Amino acid sequence: MDSYTVAQLGRHFGRIGARLKVEQIENTGGRRRGGMEPFTLDVSESGRGSRHESYILRVRPEIYPALDLAVLDVQPKLRHLLLMARPLEGVADVAERSRYLCGHDERHWFVAAVKSGQNAATGVQEAMESLKPTGVSRRQHQLRVPARHWNRRKNAAFQRQGExxxxxxxxxxxxxxxxxxxxxxxxxxxxxxxxxxxxxxxxxxxxxxxxxxxxxxxxxxxxxxxxxxxxxxxxxxxxxxxxxxxxxxxxxxxxxxxxxxxxxxxxxxxxxxxxxxxxxxx
Structure with a gap:
């Protein structure tokens, strides 16, 4: 990543009302077989409430120059975005694409890993639907819940609290x-x-x-x-x-x-x- 890419990412997060910090650090905070994860995405709290929260992207120094992140979709009204890490050629640690839904839910910011590969979400709405258990999506359609109500924490099909x-x-x-x-x-x-x-x-x-x-x-x-x-x-x-x-x-x-x-x-x-x-x- 170069400074332009980092600035672009920061602007995208800013559009949903969030802050993004990027750090080069050997200890990324995520463990895997053989050592640390090449990068992690975290929500850091400096106080109480979402106003005191920031997203922190921690990247191992040897990965940093080649790491390729792209924002696939931004929905400012929903305060959500979909982030994708592209595979890095010749780097076994990042051999496949990965996607992360970042957004604000009720009181706090969150980040959730969503399905990659075939039929992976390309937009925020798809990503949000992919996080719902199978039974929930099926019930939405059985009860013909209007699409505009799908993201509500309470509708005819379900109630939701967090995940x-x-x-x-x-x-x-x-x-x-x-x-x-x-x-x-x-x-x-x-x-x-x-x-x-x-x-x-x-x-x-x-x-x-x-x-x-x-x-x-x-x-x-x-x-x-x-x-x-x-x-x-x-x-x-x-x-x-x-x-x-x-x-x-x-x-x-x-x-x-x-x-x-x-x-x-x-x-x-x-x-x-x-x-x-x-x-x-x-």
Missing amino acids: WFFLPSRVFPPEFLILRDEAVRRSDDGKPHFVEYLYRDGGEEVYVCPQRPQGLTFPQYQKLIADRSEARGWGWQAMRRNMQVYARGKIRHADHATITLDGWHRVLMSGEVLSNRVAFLD
């Missing part, structure tokens, strides 16, 4: 299985959403620890501790993965307005692509 979607559902859980004021989160380092009434159903048992946050099935767990004896002391917990989760009542989160669900709703997470290059989300 969590809530779809009305006809379930009648047994009273003794209903949990009160339960915390749910996307990952261990994410801020929790507190659910007034919550019910979980199904899923598979997995073993989770800080070194294996996505969890291992029992055969995988047995194989790991057989191969690596030190893994026994990693502080494992038995949990359930891919359960169906239902919520009712008030949903609270530090960064979002409280919403109230009248009746049981199926809880679905956004379809965000997990990426080590997104150093801060939520």
Whole structure:
């Protein structure tokens, strides 16, 4: 990247009301096999509220001259833009295109990795739709929700709080299985959403620890501790993965307005692509 490209990127972010800082630094804050990510995109807080937030693009010095970033679409009214990193010839670390949706949601700026490759989003609206779980998009069309209402946090198909979607559902859980004021989160380092009434159903048992946050099935767990004896002391917990989760009542989160669900709703997470290059989300 040269100074002209950096200035251009800054102007695009400025059009949605955001600030962008670019740093050349060896420690980009995102880890991958073999070392640090070539670059990361982060949201940095210097105070409370979005006025004190900035986007920070951290790039390894050896990657910086060749890094090719392009803004595919800017929507100032929505306060969103779609950013793409083009593949770098001869650089294995950046061998494929990657796309990031940057924008403002309710109280804070965010960055979310979106699907690349075939049928990848080329505009903000497509990117926003790609982040919705399959069930949400299908329900929008079944109920014929007008396209102008798709980005609302509440419409006929769903309610949304951050990256969590809530779809009305006809379930009648047994009273003794209903949990009160339960915390749910996307990952261990994410801020929790507190659910007034919550019910979980199904899923598979997995073993989770800080070194294996996505969890291992029992055969995988047995194989790991057989191969690596030190893994026994990693502080494992038995949990359930891919359960169906239902919520009712008030949903609270530090960064979002409280919403109230009248009746049981199926809880679905956004379809965000997990990426080590997104150093801060939520």
